Amino acid sequence: MVAVRLWGSLGEAAGATEVEVQASNLRELLLGLEENYPVLRSELERGISVSIDGKIYNDSWATPIAPDSEVVLLTRLVGG
Template identity: 65%
Template sequence: MVRVRLWGSLAAAIGGQTEIEVEAGTLRELLDTLARDYPALQPQLERGVSVAIDGVIYNDDWFTPIRPDSEVVLLARLKGG
C-alpha cells in the first residue's frame, strides 16, 4: 500500500482525510485507483494534477514506478511561463 498525501482542497472533498492508502505500483495505477475509490476527487483529477514522488514532481508518465515506501503527494497541476 502507498500512503498518498492530499492538499487541503482535496482533503475537504473526502471528509477531511489528509492521507489515504491505495494499492498502486505506478502513477497510472495510483490515479486510476483514486478515481475509482474516491469519486469526490474525480473533478480535480479530470482538471489535472501533478504528483510528487519522493520529492520529485511528475505530470503524466503512467509508468513512473512508485515504491511501497515512497512519499506520494498530490499537487495542483503545475503551470509555467
C-alpha cells in the same frame, strides 16, 4: 498500499489529508484514487501534479511507486 498525502482542495474534497491506494505506478495510483475516492474525480480531471519522493510528475504514467515512497497529490503546477 501506498500512502498518499492530499494537499489543499484535494484533501478538502476527500475529507482526509491522507489516503491509501494499491498501486505500483502512477497510472495505477490515479485509477485507484478515482475508483476508491470518486469525490476526487472532478479534481483529477482538472489536472493534478504528483510528487513522488520529492520529484514532480504530471503525465509520466509508468513512473514506478514503491510502497514506502513519499507520495503527495496537489493541484497541477504550471508555469515556467
